[in-house]
Amino acid sequence: MELVSVIVPMYRGEKYIEQAVRSALAQTYRTLEVIVVDDGSPDEGAAVVEGIHDDRLRMIRQQNQGVAGARNTGLSEASGTLIAFLDQDDIWHPHKLAAQVPLFADPEVAAVGALMTYLGPKGPMRATSGEIADHQRELIASAKLMPFAPSSMVIRAATLRNIGGFDRDLLVKAGPVDDLDVLSRVARVGRVLTVPEPLGLYRIHTEAGTFDQFYEMQRATRFLQDRISTGQKWEEWEEQHRSTRSERRFDRAKYLYRAGGLSIASGHRVRGAARLAGALAISPRYVVTRLRRQLT
Numbered sequence: 001m002e003l004v005s006v007i008v009p010m011y012r013g014e015k016y017i018e019q020a021v022r023s024a025l026a027q028t029y030r031t032l033e034v035i036v037v038d039d040g041s042p043d044e045g046a047a048v049v050e051g052i053h054d055d056r057l058r059m060i061r062q063q064n065q066g067v068a069g070a071r072n073t074g075l076s077e078a079s080g081t082l083i084a085f086l087d088q089d090d091i092w093h094p095h096k097l098a099a100q101v102p103l104f105a106d107p108e109v110a111a112v113g114a115l116m117t118y119l120g121p122k123g124p125m126r127a128t129s130g131e132i133a134d135h136q137r138e139l140i141a142s143a144k145l146m147p148f149a150p151s152s153m154v155i156r157a158a159t160l161r162n163i164g165g166f167d168r169d170l171l172v173k174a175g176p177v178d179d180l181d182v183l184s185r186v187a188r189v190g191r192v193l194t195v196p197e198p199l200g201l202y203r204i205h206t207e208a209g210t211f212d213q214f215y216e217m218q219r220a221t222r223f224l225q226d227r228i229s230t231g232q233k234w235e236e237w238e239e240q241h242r243s244t245r246s247e248r249r250f251d252r253a254k255y256l257y258r259a260g261g262l263s264i265a266s267g268h269r270v271r272g273a274a275r276l277a278g279a280l281a282i283s284p285r286y287v288v289t290r291l292r293r294q295l296t
Helices: 017-025 045-050 066-077 096-105 137-141 157-162 168-173 178-187 214-230 234-240 245-265 269-282 284-295
Strands: 004-010 032-039 057-062 082-085 109-120 123-129 154-156 191-203
Touching (some): 057 066, 066 082, 066 157, 096 109, 096 191, 109 178, 109 245, 168 178, 168 234
Antiparallel strands (some): 082 154, 109 123
């Protein structure tokens, strides 16, 4: 059986890290190691991890380098032929790896993701995150589609090392799109598949990067797409590009849609409905497409 190295970046993860790590250790696929990278976290997350006793678990401490740097550190220390990523606030179902690892029997498969169920403050939601990647390689390779959450990704270790791992400079300069970037590069050298069932819980909360860096992420995504097609560097691109009115409106619709979902998950249905209505008024096509995808 192939050894799977599970890499868990941790920064201010005290609140959720135990659930995440224990869900990895509880996998029915037992041939694994769990590497928690304490990325200079100022809270008690490290003490929480140290309180979990399992020979397959180890922790690496470093000065803060951001999530891309933490993932690269985990990759440099990993012994597995497959690398799985798990964010500190997400949770895996016990059969998650058992459902994904067999797909790597095909040597052309470079990465496998999965659907995940959204987890709000009130518990799991009906909606799911992710979509089928199997026939969308071109969109993934051009960074126009992130088909699943980073916490669902399993990638061949050799593939990750061959493409140079995660781009820390991209994270520092442009924004938190390093996972979108790495999967786009993986898709250029191999197949990307999705297990078409929820294999974990994807936590949504206001402290998550998808909220507090939302607009920065949208701009960084546009840069990444242009970099892939033109090779343009960030400094040059930033100087030349200003967000258009239509881009700002579309970004606002996407933000209101996500914020509305979080409000509903938190029990604030009126506020959530108002935000969803605002998103619908700005971009009906986006909202209807997202709802159809997430609720079916």
